[in-house]
Amino acid sequence: ETGVTQSPTHLIKTRGQQVTLRCSSQSGHNTVSWYQQALGQGPQFIFQYYREEENGRGNFPPRFSGLQFPNYSSELNVNALELDDSALYLCASSLQGAPTYEQYFGPGTRLTVT
């Protein structure tokens, strides 16, 4: 069973640029959620994708957008990067309707905006 993978591991961008982060979900999972973890804080829910559509969103501006592909992998896109976007971005996969509501996390992508 392949776990959740994310790429790249680390990324450095300049303010105003755009970035794309990628996530491959665990085998058998059909839902992907993205979380932002700023330094010293708990992860915050960005949005979730199910059946290739956004299935809920946290308190993040529209410049945070995403995609889910037919193989359930996902991308997180952030436009017009700001310094405060520097964080660890975590992807989590799950099976919609699973009785335990458990999500499985990838290792994260560390984004630094300068």
Place this chain on the structure above:
Amino acid sequence: AQSVTQLGSHVSVSEGALVLLRCNYSSSVPPYLFWYVQYPNQGLQLLLKYTSAATLVKGINGFEAEFKKSETSFHLTKPSAHMSDAAEYFCAVSTTSGTYKYIFGTGTRLKVLA
């Protein structure tokens, strides 16, 4: 709305001493609760989960947690701390309607003293 509160952003214990990390939740429905550990520069690893079965939940690495509805608590314990337990610990509650997402606490950094 559901939420979790972790009391104590930093906890220090001596090696071999009891570890107690506190988590209180707020939920109008039976909660699904999780404890995750995060080592430096890594993603989240599931320690244990409460899914309305047994109130005493045993997890990996000798950790366990007890669900107490009357106290709305889900504290994490380990009888004897090991140096390798030094990490950040997060308590989370899963929403169970609408978009299934995690709401995390702010985390507790555990330091183990030799």
